[in-house]
Structures are given as C-alpha cells and as structure tokens.
Amino acid sequence: MNLKPQINIYFLISFLGLSLFLIAGCGYSFYAGVVGLQAIAIKNLENKTYEHGLETLVAEAIRDEFIFDGSLKVVKEREADLGLSGSVIEYILEPLTYDEDDKAEGYRLKIRAKLTLKNLSKDETVWKDKIIEGDARYLLSGSLAGTESGARDEALKDLAKEILRQIIDTW
Numbered sequence: 654m655n656l657k658p659q660i661n662i663y664f665l666i667s668f669l670g671l672s673l674f675l676i677a678g679c680g681y682s683f684y685a686g687v688v689g690l691q692a693i694a695i696k697n698l699e700n701k702t703y704e705h706g707l708e709t710l711v712a713e714a715i716r717d718e719f720i721f722d723g724s725l726k727v728v729k730e731r732e733a734d735l736g737l738s739g740s741v742i743e744y745i746l747e748p749l750t751y752d753e754d755d756k757a758e759g760y761r762l763k764i765r766a767k768l769t770l771k772n773l774s775k776d777e778t779v780w781k782d783k784i785i786e787g788d789a790r791y792l793l794s795g796s797l798a799g800t801e802s803g804a805r806d807e808a809l810k811d812l813a814k815e816i817l818r819q820i821i822d823t824w
Contacts, residue, residue, distance in 0.1 A: 690824065692726040693719060694733035694773070698766065699740035708741050710809055711766060718813035724821060730773070735820070739768035742784070746801065749790060759792040762804040764812050770820060779823055787812025 695715050700708035715737070719727050730736055743765040748757035765786045770779040789807035791799030 689774070690725065690734045690772075692728040692733045693735040693737060693820070694728060694730040695719070696730070696736065696738040698738070701740050701742045702744040704741075704744045707744060707764070710805075711741050711764065711812065714809040714813040715816055718810070718817050722817055724817075734772065734774045735779075736771045736773050737768060737816070737820070738771075739766055739782075741765070742767045757793065759790060760801070760804065761788060761790045762801065762808045763788045764805075764808045766812065766816070768816065770823070783819070785812065785815050785819060787815055 695712055698708040698712050700706075716727050719725055725735065741764065743763065745761075745763040745765075747761050747763075749759040749761050750757070752758050763786055765784055767782050767784050769781045769783070771777065772779050787808045788811060789804040791797075791801070791804040
C-alpha cells in the first residue's frame with residue numbers, strides 16, 4: 654500500500670489551512686491598506702494642564718505607538734491621509750488607598766486628551782473633541798512600589814494605545 658499520495662494531500666490541506674489562518678491574523682495593517690489610508694500626521698498638541706511639557710510627552714507617545722504598530726505611517730501633514738490634533742486636558746493624580754493614619758498608600762494617575770481626527774484626503778472630520786484617557790496605578794511602598802514619573806510613563810503609553818485603537822477601530 655502506497656501512503657505517499659495521502660501524506661501529500663494532508664500536508665497540502667494543513668499548509669493551506671495554516672496560510673489562511675496567518676493571512677486572517679494580519680488585520681490592522683491589511684485593513685488600513687484596504688480603505689486606502691496609509692499615513693497619519695500627528696500635530697503638536699495644546700497643553701491645558703499645569704504639567705509643564707505634558708503635551709510634548711503625549712504627542713511623542715502617540716507617534717511612538719503608531720511607529721511601533723506600523724498600521725499607519727507617521728508623516729508630515731501634506732503627505733498624510735489622516736490628521737490628529739487636539740489638547741491634553743487633564744492630569745489627575747488621585748489616592749487609591751489610605752493607611753490607618755489617613756495617608757495615601759497608592760495612587761491612580763489619569764491623563765486625558767480631547768482629540769479631533771480628520772480624513773485629510775476627503776477633507777472630512779471623522780470625530781471631533783473625543784475624550785480619550787490613559788491611566789496607571791502605583792503604590793508608595795512594598796514590592797510593587799512605584800513613582801509618579803513611572804506611572805506617568807505607563808499612563809502615556811496606555812493613552813497612546815487607546816488612541817491608536819480608536820483610530821483603527823473607526824474603520
């Protein structure tokens with residue numbers, strides 16, 4: 654009995670199934686290309702908080718997230734299909750827990766931005782003044798102790814990921 658033809662058929666079916674699975678997994682970059690959107694311009698943001706330089710940190714975090722993701726290329730406005738603009742509107746540091754002496758043991762840091770997304774190729778506003786938030790938590794002591802600056806970095810990354818997600822999910 655010759656098993657070679659059967660083995661080749663099983664191999665071919667498995668190969669095709671795996672290929673279809675891998676192609677289906679390439680959602681974001683494939684999807685963005687399908688609708689013809691290839692590039693985004695991220696304008697300098699306005700800072701409406703008392704945190705000096707926060708607008709620069711937020712814009713850098715957004716750019717870094719898009720570059721890392723690769724679904725849309727970050728370019729200058731004249732080369733872009735999409736334009737993102739807006740302002741950083743809140744930097745909130747709130748206590749999470751207290752000890753028996755009423756001293757804070759941990760904090761939650763929120764960074765909120767109010768953003769507008771425009772489809773520059775169609776000269777249309779996709780969404781306007783959308784509030785998007787990133788947050789992080791940290792404790793002041795213990796094995797999970799952190800700092801406000803560490804939490805700020807995490808909140809910036811969380812905000813940037815949420816902005817990317819909402820832009821990609823729009824299409």
